[in-house]
Amino acid sequence: MIEFPRQKEDELFAAVGQFLADHRLGVEPANYAFAYRVLSDPGGALARSVAALTDGGIRLTAQDIADLGGPTVGSVAPRPDLPDGPDGPDPQQSPEAAELHAQADEMIARAEMQMAQFSDAVRSIHEETSGFGRDLAASAAAMRQADATTGMDEVSRLTAAMIDRAHVAERRMAAAEQEAAALRSALVEARGTARLDPLTELANRRAFDEAYDALPPGTPVALALCDIDHFKRVNDEFGHAVGDRVLRAVGLTIASESGGAVVARYGGEEFALLFVGVDIDAAVTLVDRARSAVAARRFRSRKTDAPIGVVTISGGVAAGTSDDPREALYARADAALYRAKAAGRNRAFSAA
Secondary structure (H helix, E strand, O other), X not given: OOOOOOOOHHHXXXXXXXXXXXXXXXXXXXHHHHHHHHHHOOOOHHHHHHHHHHOOOOXXXXXXXXXXXXXXXXXXXXXXXXXXXXXXXXXXXXXXHHXXXXXXXXXXXHHHHHHHHHHHHHHHHHHHHHHHHHHHHHHHHHHHHOOHHHHHHHHHHHHHHHHHHHHHHHHHHHHHHHHHHHHHHHHHHHHHHHOEOOOOOOEOHHHHHHHHHOOOOOOEEEEEEEEEOOHHHHHHHHOHHHHHHHHHHHHHHHHXXXXXXXXXXXXXXXXXXXEEOOOHHHHHHHHHHHHHHHHHOOEEOOOOOOEEEOOOEEEEEEEEEOOOOHHHHHHHHHXXXXXXXXXXXXXXXXXX
């Protein structure tokens, strides 16, 4: 069984980042909190359970974390079953999407390592300057007790020592500045990647939520949810690789037809759209335009050239202002989407 060594306080932050990277977990605060609980108490029951699950190099999953009593990230209450049954679970991640996730995790881990190295460099400079201060005070005291000739020798020795220490401090400071620049660059890159859905290259749920939360108070908004109809059929009949390509094509079509809205893959086969300064009628019109564009496409399997058939989406739109809680607008849009599904799919409804 794998055991987690007890980490020193100044190493724990880097260890948490490495834990998330090793298990391909996102950088959400909930995952950080879970990793911290595991690593800060390596002899505890939670750490032992994680060690048992991961023995042999097995990675943790979000379900494993939930089963262990950890927080779930980005969970949304499921919609009630539709008349024909729900459209099914998320498609399996494609190798390309998995690679992008891995690259994001690697960048984050690298940034955390650079943060630790920068902290070490600053600590070293601080110790150097503190030691220089102590030596300077001791030399000054020695000079006061010496005669003139000895005093001049001491001044020469002290001056040479000051120059040497200054050069050392300058080199270390330059190295620290380079580390800081690399850290800023890595964090900017990681922040951007962490807000991108790797499959569709649209914004992800985190970026969408942040865009909503950043709006000025009282801004008129409309929030729309679009869901691919009968997506489970595509995955079951043609495989998840085809399903991934359909997801990407549908997402990009929605984005191109939505009039500049913030478009995100919100989870699975669901996309969220944020319209700013747009009333409910205009938002429904744009969502319906995107729906028509998706329905007009004809998808085929790249491997067999077999026709996949018509792929359609349903949409629900709710309007309000940025003062409304995001969850409340989402719930209203979700209810409108459910009504569109129940009415036969391939249509867009506004919230009552």
